[in-house]
Amino acid sequence: MLKYLFAREEDIPQGSAAIYAGVSAIAWFIIGAGLGSFNAAKLAFPDWWHGYYSLQFGHMRQVHVHAVIFGWIVLAFVASSFYIVPTLGNTKLWSEKLGIWNVLLWNVGLALALALLWTGITSGREYSDHIWPIDLYIAFFMAVPWAANVWLTILNRRTQGIYTTNWFFAGSTFMTIIVFLIGNLPEWFHLTGLNEAYMTWWFAHNVLGLLITPVAAAITYYIIPKITGNPLYSHRVGHLHFWSIVVFYSTPAAHHLMSAPLPEWLKSFASVEGVLILVPAIAYVTNILLTMQGKWRMFVENVEVKFTITGVLLAIPLNFQGGFQQTRAINWYIHGTGWIVAHAHLALLGFSTFAEAAAVYYGLQVLTGRKLWSYSLANFHFWMLLIGFSLYWISMTIAGLIQGAGKIYQVPYIDVVIAEHPYMIVRWLGGTLVFLGNIIWLWNMYMTVKEGTPVPEGRQPHELAYER
Amino acid sequence: MAFRQYRIGSIMFGVALGTSMMVTIFFPSIDMSKVEATKYALQYMLMYGRESAFAYEDPFLEGKGKPITVVLSKDPKTGQPLAEKVTAYVYKPGTPFPSPLVHEGKLGDKIEQASADLGKYKQATEAQGAVFLVRETKDGTPYIENATATRGWTPEATLAAADQQFYAGAGRTMFIREGCWWCHTLLPEQTKDWQTFGRPPVIGDFNGTSPTTFGSDRKAPDLFHVGSRNSSREWMTLHFFNPRLVQPHSIMPRYDYLWYTGVKDKAKAKQLQEYIKRWDKEYLAYARGERVYPPEVPEPPADSDARKLIDFVLTLK
Structure with missing residues (x-):
């Protein structure tokens, strides 16, 4: 890839930037999941690898979070956008060269950012942990070049309209930059107290709600119609989804601070808006599932559809949890417990990861012109992810309910720790399965590029039979 | 048919997002900036x-x-x-x-x-x-x-x-750098927490504090008023050095390395580091009955990071 950094634009093969981003994303996913598994082990067995400054849980927890969010989740979005946006506009990516530079700057910047977090150099604000020089780097060397490539590709499209997926790509990249710049204001202007606390969670909420959830959904709007051959069930329901994301998902930030002393009107407003998240959620899930009509065989037979639909099905519990767990009636019980950790993993490791894995599987096959090397290994990867995730989600949900009960009935805290111990071990096992599954995935993609059956010009990879 | 410009859509998008920003950033920050400090x-x-x-x-x-x-x-x-x-x-x-x-x-x-x-x-x-x-x-x-x-x-x-x-002040920096707040919240909740962890903070309690580090994922007791529950420097010293010495079921990491980080006298820091490396072996020898006494938990030097962190925790009244 690096040989294209200084090549002329017309000498760079189409899709190079997407391949670079996709492979980097898988590598970061392995690193991020590995760190997660290591951290989980420390919560079960605290004296494992002790005495090392840099391997302390408190130094590694945020490295896991940011390796996964920036390295896997968002970089896989970049990879998907670099081939989906041009395809849907019937055009080329605006600049492959900018794309390759973008991914290089992404990898270098993220490595630096994680190294700083690892040594404890932090802003002390969850999800915006990076110090402000890194925030500026992320905004202007990672997010802006990506957004510029997406927007200019859409502007240079050779189709009349814009398809649903591209509304989300254009809107979300724009909103992310706004959210990122506003969300880090507390550091630039030294805001204190409730303003700082609220802005921290405003950022955390919106970076999930206006980037991760809608773009993961956007990817499935492409993959399902493309692979099944069915047209999207309803363009209009897609409209409902898009506009209700913009209006409802951008407002409930304060529901992350329901037990903090914020103004009560703000908490009540956020809580009501939080329930309205069900509007885009239900619109989205029904739209995709109805698109599957008549093609449900592919849920079993086709790897990409299997991944995507699993992600969409996981969006159902995700959104019902998300809509209701933040109401006062439920939040007092589960706030700050493992339930929330389980919910966060349902959003990122459940819904988003499954949707994106499909896009990366599909994209790398299309762009390299090779059929997936091994269907069995892909299935193995799927089950490692699904079983690993389920173990994690279920064990952490139970642990969260134990913590909630301990909180309400004022059990001495150490008894809660003792009661949670078995679930901490299960969580570690789940994370380890995800980590191991991803190593298999990288191997499978490597073999695909090297030895996969060439896909003839004008054909789709899923039209060919598997050879392994 | 003409190439669609999406003019109305773009304007609506701007209005929708702008209104949302107005309601979720502008109004709350006006309101919260007027909060009177306690x-x-x-x-x-x-x-x-x-x-x-x-x-x-x-x-x-x-x-x-x-x-x-x-x-x-x-x-x-x-x-x-x-x-x-x-x-x-x-x-x-x-x-x-x-x-x-x-x-x-x-x-x-x-x-x-x-x-x-x-x-x-x-x-x-x-x-x-x-x-x-x-x-x-x-x-x-x-x-x-x-x-x-x-x-x-x-x-x-x-x-x-x-x-x-x-x-x-320096100790609060250690609290953030060492990631204590990933497990210990600084926010007794307004439900029943006040009986176990003390008075929940009220709306004016944080003017001037940054970052607030409430914490979101409580895997350990809330520390907002911990200095009122436990004011023993000796207990804190043992607990930071190896939490299992005072609480066998604790899952907290050991912070023994903070005994030598921040220490300006390099020779002393080196000596402590070597002692801490030996500590485990000596403790296990004691556990097997090969030693009469367990190895000492050293006093943290006055300029060590451990001392700062212990000071911070003890002042959380």
């Missing part, structure tokens, strides 16, 4: 200094440029005994002030008026340093007193006269 907010702010995380004066989070909290039983200027013990916040020359001391309108009008009239807080400068106290007027309004201006207490004299010195 007495506790003044105490926290003066105890922790300008910023507890990454900052110009402390880019590597070593606890630089932070105030020292002292307990006084005699007047630093005259040497006369005070009627009751006084907690003072000592800003050596060059220590940055928390933002409400520099920018107006962050504590509430009444407090700022009282602090200016009675406390002369505007006369304090970062270049010369200052000693601050938190006082109350007769009608119960808390205010900041600049004791350097009102009583002639200089930072050096105050430190020299102190009964106790707490590096609580």
Whole structure:
């Protein structure tokens, strides 16, 4: 890839930037999941690898979070956008060269950012942990070049309209930059107290709600119609989804601070808006599932559809949890417990990861012109992810309910720790399965590029039979 | 058919997002900026200094440029005994002030008026340093007193006269750097937490504190008032060195390495590091009955990061 950094634009093969981003994303996913598994082990067995400054849980927890969010989740979005946006506009990516530079700057910047977090150099604000020089780097060397490539590709499209997926790509990249710049204001202007606390969670909420959830959904709007051959069930329901994301998902930030002393009107407003998240959620899930009509065989037979639909099905519990767990009636019980950790993993490791894995599987096959090397290994990867995730989600949900009960009935805290111990071990096992599954995935993609059956010009990879 | 411009859609998008920003950023920040500080907010702010995380004066989070909290039983200027013990916040020359001391309108009008009239807080400068106290007027309004201006207490004299010195400001930086807040929240919840973990904070308790680090994922007891529940420095020392010494089921990491980080005497730091490496082996020998006594838990050196962190935790009243 690096040989294209200084090549002329017309000498760079189409899709190079997407391949670079996709492979980097898988590598970061392995690193991020590995760190997660290591951290989980420390919560079960605290004296494992002790005495090392840099391997302390408190130094590694945020490295896991940011390796996964920036390295896997968002970089896989970049990879998907670099081939989906041009395809849907019937055009080329605006600049492959900018794309390759973008991914290089992404990898270098993220490595630096994680190294700083690892040594404890932090802003002390969850999800915006990076110090402000890194925030500026992320905004202007990672997010802006990506957004510029997406927007200019859409502007240079050779189709009349814009398809649903591209509304989300254009809107979300724009909103992310706004959210990122506003969300880090507390550091630039030294805001204190409730303003700082609220802005921290405003950022955390919106970076999930206006980037991760809608773009993961956007990817499935492409993959399902493309692979099944069915047209999207309803363009209009897609409209409902898009506009209700913009209006409802951008407002409930304060529901992350329901037990903090914020103004009560703000908490009540956020809580009501939080329930309205069900509007885009239900619109989205029904739209995709109805698109599957008549093609449900592919849920079993086709790897990409299997991944995507699993992600969409996981969006159902995700959104019902998300809509209701933040109401006062439920939040007092589960706030700050493992339930929330389980919910966060349902959003990122459940819904988003499954949707994106499909896009990366599909994209790398299309762009390299090779059929997936091994269907069995892909299935193995799927089950490692699904079983690993389920173990994690279920064990952490139970642990969260134990913590909630301990909180309400004022059990001495150490008894809660003792009661949670078995679930901490299960969580570690789940994370380890995800980590191991991803190593298999990288191997499978490597073999695909090297030895996969060439896909003839004008054909789709899923039209060919598997050879392994 | 013409190439679609999406003009209406773009305008609607701008209106929708702009309205959302208005309601979720502009209105709340106006409302929250008008919150009047409580007495506790003044105490926290003066105890922790300008910023507890990454900052110009402390880019590597070593606890630089932070105030020292002292307990006084005699007047630093005259040497006369005070009627009751006084907690003072000592800003050596060059220590940055928390933002409400520099920018107006962050504590509430009444407090700022009282602090200016009675406390002369505007006369304090970062270049010369200052000693601050938190006082109350007769009608119960808390205010900041600049004791350097009102009583002639200089930072050096105050430190020299102190009964106790707490590096609580630097310790809060350690609390953030070491990731304590990933498990220990600083936010008793308004449900039933107040019986176990103490009074939940109220709306004006955080003016001037940054970052607030409430924490979101409580895997360990809330620490907002831990110094009131447990004020034993010995217990804290054992617990930070190896939590399993005092709580066999704890899943907290050992912070034994903080005994030598931050220590300026390199030879002493090296010696401690080697002792801590041996400690496990010696402890296991004791557990097997091969030694009569367990190995000692060393006293953290006065400039070690462990001492700062313990000071912070003990001042969480």
